[in-house]
Amino acid sequence: MKYIFSLLAAVMTVTFVYGTEADAAARSVFVNDGIAQFDEDPVLIRGTNYIELRGLCNALDYQIGWQQSSKTASCTGDGSMLTFSFNGDTYTYNGQRKRFDNPPRIINGRSMIGLREVSQILNHRVHWIQLTGDVFLMRPGITDGEKGQMIDALLERMTERRQFSGAAAVKKEGDVITADGYGYADRSRSIRNGTDTSFAIASVTKGMTGMAAMKLEEEGRIDLDDRLGDYLPDVEYAEEVTLRQLLTHTSGYPWEYPNGDKTIGTLVYEPGEGQRYSNIGYQLMGDVIAKVTGMSYGDYIEEHVFERADMLNSGFDINTVHPYRRAVGYRLDNGRFRTVNRDFAARGASGSLYASVEDLLKFDDAIRDGTIISDDAVERMLQRHAGTWGYGWQVYNPSSGRVSQLVGSTTGFRSFLKREDGQPYTVVLLSNMELGDQYLNTLGKTIEDIIR
Known part of the structure; x- marks a missing residue:
């Protein structure tokens, strides 16, 4: 499938930047063999691109979960689980608890999380394509066909x-x-x-x-x-x-x-x-x-x-x-x-x-x-x-x-x-x-x- 993340502005310089944030929100995010879609546009806040968790999980074919009482979100797939609460600054991934570098936010009623950080937690490489202002997320072992x-x-x-x-x-x-x-x-x-x-x-x-x-x-x-x-x-x-x-x-x-x-x-x-x-x-x-x-x-x-x-x-x-x-x-x-x-x-x-x-x-x-x-x-x-x-x-x-x-x-x-x-x-x-x-x-x- 091809999914589409609609993002904000373009960056017109050179090629990939690995593992660092761009200086503007990206335009599209390509996930493995397609493009992803969000209901809420990503936003750049203090150098961090925040993206909607639901859109990312859907793009990965993962299951999204939400508990309103504790404001806890989860993303589950491929035998792994990420959970975190908006009442704190930590997350649990496959039973291991760690602290976020950039805690998630709720923006316009949507669960937003740092793009680079959550992608790396979920074991995807992040590539910023500065020529076009787009972002690629690539899992290990992606095929040449993909x-x-x-x-x-x-x-x-x-x-x-x-x-x-x-x-x-x-x-x-x-x-x-x-x-x-x-x-x-x-x-x-x-x-x-x-x-x-x-x-x-x-x-x-x-x-x-x-x-x-x-x-x-x-x-x-x-x-x-x-x-x-x-x-x-x-x-x-x-x-x-x-x-x-x-x-x-x-x-x-x-x-x-x-x-x-x-x-x-x-x-x-x-x-x-x-x-x-x-x-x-x-x-x-x-x-x-x-x-x-x-x-x-x-x-x-x-x-x-x-x-x-x-x-x-x-x-x-x-x-x-x-x-x-x-x-x-x-x-x-x-x-x-x-x-x-x-x-x-x-x-x-x-x-x-x-x-x-x-x-x-x-x-x-x-x-x-x-x-x-x-x-x-x-x-x-x-x-x-x-x-x-x-x-x-x-x-x-x-x-x-x-x-x-x-x-x-x-x-x-x-x-x-x-x-x-x-x-x-x-x-x-x-x-x-x-x-x-x-x-x-x-x-x-x-x-x-x-x-x-």
Whole structure:
């Protein structure tokens, strides 16, 4: 079942806070695999969120009890019992008597108790999701399927609040635990987002470009230490820049062409002597791919990446996709969704591709299975070569296992793909509304915390 706790205000910062109270009452409380409902809204009093005991017990499928003469409440389930009296500041749990940190209160005739404290008494972890102002209560041993339902419920609630529109897919240890669309792909046609809806993926494109470069290197058609001038001699500074530097953002080329044409002017730094994110570098890498293969960048990716990975809803330039199969980009302007668009094809190998969430899971499978490039090539692609950058991917090495991610942001769209090799898991988020640049990163981190 899905239950709903209606709570008060949102907190708009980062991800989970464990075991501490938020600085405002939360908006919704998710209990195990659903959302809970209260008759009395929770309230924040001196830093403590008080919630209605009856609503919590109902959400847990526990029995609620009340003795008017002694003002004693009880909550019983799963072989455990919590009792307390409003005439004192102690409680009894499974026969053991202890003192409350924050004694319960009666508010508008309802029994109210501290959210964090009662949840921990009942052996549930408390997670404050500061991105949205919501709270998760999770019992020990919750299944991955139930975690998937929690993620789905969270995204549904965010969609209702206009905090998200798009699609999501989460895979853990080879099993998809949730995958769905949220909100509308095209509001004018009332077409809803789905797992097969195509979204512009912006800089997630760079991950495909990195894979294409590794494939050509494996085939002996390029060497990453070759000079750009070996392929594109007319490009400014081409004799000073290597293909490897294009892929690792160490070429010295600016972020974008400064004058709107394809002239570069001055390098930001000498090639190999610094690092700065450069879309120009990836666009030039796409030109190299086209020169070497005799195919356009888009055609090469279509044939050698998308077709081999069975990515049926992916391609070059979302503006060429049938309107009923693609998402329209939106900007939320004074509470109304406004359509926005751009020339995505002009982004080339830095950001011109589109994909669906189910296709990006297939892309992840192709990486793990060696479908497109060998395991050795994958290792080189996902190795840190300069700062946090591999070839197209950002790479991190926590103790739990290597993490690689792609993040994209463009007019009307946001994209996020994160994968961990240790556990393993994959999180894909695609949005057709403009959100803060770090919004999907933060939402992705929230989802990671749920599934671990």
